[in-house]
Amino acid sequence: MDRGGDQLAGLTLDFIRSQLIRLEDTILFSLIERAQFPRLPTIYAPGAIIDKEVWTGSFMEWLLHEQECVHSKVRRYEAPDEHPFTSPLPPTILRPKHYPSLLHPCGKQINVNAAILAFYVTKAVPQLCREGDRGEMEEHYGSAATRDVECLQALSRRIHFGKYVAEVKFVGDEPTFRRLIAARDVHGLEAAITDAAVEQKVLLRLASKGRAYTGGDAKVDVDAVVEMYRELVIPLTKLVEVEYLLSRA
Amino acid sequence: MDRGGDQLAGLTLDFIRSQLIRLEDTILFSLIERAQFPRLPTIYAPGAIIDKEVWTGSFMEWLLHEQECVHSKVRRYEAPDEHPFTSPLPPTILRPKHYPSLLHPCGKQINVNAAILAFYVTKAVPQLCREGDRGEMEEHYGSAATRDVECLQALSRRIHFGKYVAEVKFVGDEPTFRRLIAARDVHGLEAAITDAAVEQKVLLRLASKGRAYTGGDAKVDVDAVVEMYRELVIPLTKLVEVEYLLSRA
Numbered sequence: 001m002d003r004g005g006d007q008l009a010g011l012t013l014d015f016i017r018s019q020l021i022r023l024e025d026t027i028l029f030s031l032i033e034r035a036q037f038p039r040l041p042t043i044y045a046p047g048a049i050i051d052k053e054v055w056t057g058s059f060m061e062w063l064l065h066e067q068e069c070v071h072s073k074v075r076r077y078e079a080p081d082e083h084p085f086t087s088p089l090p091p092t093i094l095r096p097k098h099y100p101s102l103l104h105p106c107g108k109q110i111n112v113n114a115a116i117l118a119f120y121v122t123k124a125v126p127q128l129c130r131e132g133d134r135g136e137m138e139e140h141y142g143s144a145a146t147r148d149v150e151c152l153q154a155l156s157r158r159i160h161f162g163k164y165v166a167e168v169k170f171v172g173d174e175p176t177f178r179r180l181i182a183a184r185d186v187h188g189l190e191a192a193i194t195d196a197a198v199e200q201k202v203l204l205r206l207a208s209k210g211r212a213y214t215g216g217d218a219k220v221d222v223d224a225v226v227e228m229y230r231e232l233v234i235p236l237t238k239l240v241e242v243e244y245l246l247s248r249a
Numbered sequence: 250m251d252r253g254g255d256q257l258a259g260l261t262l263d264f265i266r267s268q269l270i271r272l273e274d275t276i277l278f279s280l281i282e283r284a285q286f287p288r289l290p291t292i293y294a295p296g297a298i299i300d301k302e303v304w305t306g307s308f309m310e311w312l313l314h315e316q317e318c319v320h321s322k323v324r325r326y327e328a329p330d331e332h333p334f335t336s337p338l339p340p341t342i343l344r345p346k347h348y349p350s351l352l353h354p355c356g357k358q359i360n361v362n363a364a365i366l367a368f369y370v371t372k373a374v375p376q377l378c379r380e381g382d383r384g385e386m387e388e389h390y391g392s393a394a395t396r397d398v399e400c401l402q403a404l405s406r407r408i409h410f411g412k413y414v415a416e417v418k419f420v421g422d423e424p425t426f427r428r429l430i431a432a433r434d435v436h437g438l439e440a441a442i443t444d445a446a447v448e449q450k451v452l453l454r455l456a457s458k459g460r461a462y463t464g465g466d467a468k469v470d471v472d473a474v475v476e477m478y479r480e481l482v483i484p485l486t487k488l489v490e491v492e493y494l495l496s497r498a
Contacts (some may be wrong), residue, residue, distance in 0.1 A: 094299070
């Protein structure tokens with residue numbers, strides 16, 4: 001799947017930032033598509049739509065798992081920048097292939113999807129989607145859950161890109177990072193990877209794109225998207241960076 | 250899945266047009282996402298990626314079928330405005346439900362997806378996507394094909410909405426349409442359903458949205474999108490309208 005182009009451009013902070021910036025558009029498009037539909041709490045409630053004998057999770061999680069099974073068959077989760085939400089997943093139907101990665105091998109184990117999923121369902125959807133009338137609910141279950149899967153996959157990709165960011169920062173100042181890692185200094189690592197000016201720029205650019213994309217017939221609450229970046233995307237990306245660095249040593 | 254909201258707003262031309270206009274954004278977003286990746290002719294060549302004993306079609310068609318199998322399990326293709334590209338598809342895992350439709354029962358049989366798929370693969374992708382370097386090919390197979398599926402599903406939904414357009418036009422002038430249908434007057438029907446001013450407005454609005462959505466980091470050849478509407482979307486929508494009317498009698 002999307003490889004982040006490890007071997008194409010090498011691993012520079014500029015290249016990684018260009019990927020992160022492009023992912024903002026994918027995330028915005030996915031959220032705009034989801035926001036067409038009401039919140040639909042039923043699709044997130046285990047047992048509410050699919051019988052518990054068939055699947056113990058929610059309808060949306062069932063769709064997410066089915067989707068991941070399909071993508072697993074075409075090797076999506078063998079790529080170093082892709083992380084599944086569900087398991088177990090079936091093996092690939094394709095010929096085996098080695099995906100080179102510029103990340104430290106420890107990197108693949110770090111997966112914050114559970115936190116992404118929990119935040120998305122409990123905080124992002126209620127802020128991004130309208131409540132909806134009782135009558136229009138059921139017909140949108142599939143459409144909304146399909147969009148949820150796309151939003152979650154785009155968010156996961158964006159947040160786990162933190163591994164690449166961390167790797168580049170590590171290589172850029174190895175002595176400092178080795179010292180902080182050896183001391184298990186989480187606060188020091190957080191401080192070393194944080195660039196408040198860049199974070200502010202991300203939020204401003206996101207708001208500007210959001211306004212451009214919703215000027216016509218497509219709609220989403222741009223403030224809610226910015227809020228989601230501030231509360232979910234940026235903190236979890238930093239968590240991924242710190243965890244990656246701590247496990248890297 | 251997306252129901253077009255039959256029973257919500259009733260079936261007015263204004264309501265249908267609002268759905269068609271909103272689908273323009275979905276189509277644009279999907280095409281912008283696809284245009285991130287090269288053309289990748291290999292994913293459209295039967296046998297090139299998946300062994301012919303496993304699947305006789307192309308890699309992209311395999312992904313499309315797998316996707317439709319998942320969606321079929323949650324009743325997508327029982328909705329009157331959804332049409333699968335592939336078959337056979339598995340039954341639903343959900344409780345049975347009757348989807349009311351304001352279309353004539355003849356409508357469900359009309360399916361122009363084969364024509365959409367052929368045009369999309371042979372004309373739209375070569376126009377919308379860059380050629381790509383040899384080295385970056387394989388890693389994008391899954392990403393590109395996933396986007397293809399999204400483009401095809403959005404195009405299919407837009408084009409088959411022609412059934413609703415035709416139904417509203419039929420109800421609006423039943424004597425004229427009954428006469429043309431009885432005479433099997435295809436040219437007369439085409440003339441009766443064509444509104445050149447509306448078609449022009451669609452193309453202009455599409456170009457304007459396309460420019461707004463590609464002003465930042467997302468990119469697509471807006472002229473190529475407009476061309477695809479002119480050559481594929483508008484003519485096939487009209488074909489659906491005429492076929493629906495002819496079979497309606």
